[in-house]
Amino acid sequence: MSENKKPEVKHEKQVPNNVIQLGPTKCLAESCSKKPVKASFCDEHFEWFKAGLITKEGAKAADFEKKHYHFMRSKKVA
Ligand SMILES: [Zn+2]
Secondary structure, three states: OOOOOOOOOOOOOOOOOOOOOOOOOOOOOOOOOOOOOEOOEOHHHHHHHHHOOEOOOOOEOOOHHHHHHHHHHHHOOO
């Protein structure tokens, strides 16, 4: 007697791995190559943006030096 065993064929679902994310892949701020987290900025530069140090395009504000100075001071509360 012979048993005819069908080989088990499993159809595994292939998960497509071609999801392309549009938009910037780098933080917009000058010379920053971190991954953007919020509003196309990395965490650090999003803080800058919120503080008015840089525009939403990542350009420095007109009085960046002054703002940055105060920004850094306000951060260094220890
Ligand atoms: Zn950044």
